[in-house]
Amino acid sequence: MTWLVTGGAGYIGAHVVRAMVEAGHGVVVLDDLSTGDVARLPADVPLVVGSTLDRPLLGTVLREHAVVGVLHVAAKKQVGESVEQPLRYYRENVEGLRVVLEAAVDAGVGRFLLSSSAAVYGMPDVDLVTEDTPCRPISPYGETKLAGEWLVRATGRAAGMGTVSLRYFNVAGAAAPELADPGAFNLVPMVFERLDAGEPPRVFGDDYPTPDGTCIRDYIHVADIASAHVAAVRRLTERPDSTDLVLNIGRGEGVSVHEMLAVIGEVTGLDTTPVVTPRRAGDPARVVASAERIAQELGWKARFGVAEMVSSAWSGWRRQHPAQS
Numbered sequence: 001m002t003w004l005v006t007g008g009a010g011y012i013g014a015h016v017v018r019a020m021v022e023a024g025h026g027v028v029v030l031d032d033l034s035t036g037d038v039a040r041l042p043a044d045v046p047l048v049v050g051s052t053l054d055r056p057l058l059g060t061v062l063r064e065h066a067v068v069g070v071l072h073v074a075a076k077k078q079v080g081e082s083v084e085q086p087l088r089y090y091r092e093n094v095e096g097l098r099v100v101l102e103a104a105v106d107a108g109v110g111r112f113l114l115s116s117s118a119a120v121y122g123m124p125d126v127d128l129v130t131e132d133t134p135c136r137p138i139s140p141y142g143e144t145k146l147a148g149e150w151l152v153r154a155t156g157r158a159a160g161m162g163t164v165s166l167r168y169f170n171v172a173g174a175a176a177p178e179l180a181d182p183g184a185f186n187l188v189p190m191v192f193e194r195l196d197a198g199e200p201p202r203v204f205g206d207d208y209p210t211p212d213g214t215c216i217r218d219y220i221h222v223a224d225i226a227s228a229h230v231a232a233v234r235r236l237t238e239r240p241d242s243t244d245l246v247l248n249i250g251r252g253e254g255v256s257v258h259e260m261l262a263v264i265g266e267v268t269g270l271d272t273t274p275v276v277t278p279r280r281a282g283d284p285a286r287v288v289a290s291a292e293r294i295a296q297e298l299g300w301k302a303r304f305g306v307a308e309m310v311s312s313a314w315s316g317w318r319r320q321h322p323a324q325s
């Protein structure tokens with residue numbers, strides 16, 4: 001019973017692979033290694049280096065490994081870059097997905113999971129975002145994820161394929177230092193980068209309508225993201241015919257930028273007193289998940305808190321950026 005994990009050598013994909021293997025599932029990875037790294041994969045997991053746009057290759061992988069389900073994690077994920085390069089984002093995130101889906105249908109694969117994102121909601125004006133909150137993405141990245149969900153749902157219904165789309169909120173942390181996110185495109189690693197450079201962290205605006213004036217997010221440990229995939233795989237295995245789900249993965253708890261900086265200060269022992277800069281374009285004041293539906297549907301709940309996210313991310317950062325002194 002082998003599952004294909006596309007993007008399995010990436011930051012989130014490698015966590016999914018590890019959790020799948022630990023849960024006893026067979027796994028094969030397809031990754032183009034554009035941001036992925038072979039070193040993140042367990043030695044006994046086969047890696048096929050190639051693109052999700054390569055239809056013949058996908059057919060071969062699905063057939064040769066007798067794949068029963070696909071976890072489609074491969075994607076471009078930088079919001080700013082998607083504004084500059086929308087054609088590339090639609091090609092890789094929507095056309096890449098379409099090709100993988102087509103190969104899966106042709107190979108008779110009956111289970112499909114898509115990595116989606118809270119970016120589909122845009123600027124939600126509710127305290128807790130449920131899966132029924134209107135989706136109004138404000139970036140090409142968010143649009144590609146929403147279009148992807150539609151494609152997955154329509155294909156699943158037409159082909160009798162069980163489907164799940166998981167909307168990740170703000171992912172942080174690492175299950176092991178060698179699995180940490182090597183990029184610095186999100187709050188936690190961006191703060192680490194500033195601290196390493198001897199510069200104060202930046203707060204992008206402290207005049208939001210929130211209790212301390214800074215933006216509130218729902219941070220979720222990447223190990224919890226991975227365990228949610230394993231829970232979804234269980235559901236897709238037991239009841240593929242009745243599985244047609246879109247689910248938030250969050251903790252249901254809001255944390256402000258100031259609160260995050262305080263935790264980073266405690267974990268690192270460094271001074272995280274920030275400088276306040278103007279607001280960054282497109283940042284919603286508050287995005288916090290309702291995690292009710294995933295609890296009901298999959299019996300899944302996050303285990304880790306913000307301190308564990310920050311301390312594990314810090315161990316990974318230190319491994320990649322050894323202290324100079």
Ligand code: WQD
Nearest residue numbers: 077079117119170185186187190202203204215257280283
């Ligand atoms: C978090 C908060 C910043 C850096 C993005 C994408 C989203 C998803 C996850 C998906 C914001 C503030 C940040 C800094 C700061 N991507 N901040 N100083 O923007 O919530 O979500 O990543 O794959 O779609 O939009 O995450 O980590 O960039 O920012 O004050 O140095 O931290 O303004 O309020 P964001 P983030």
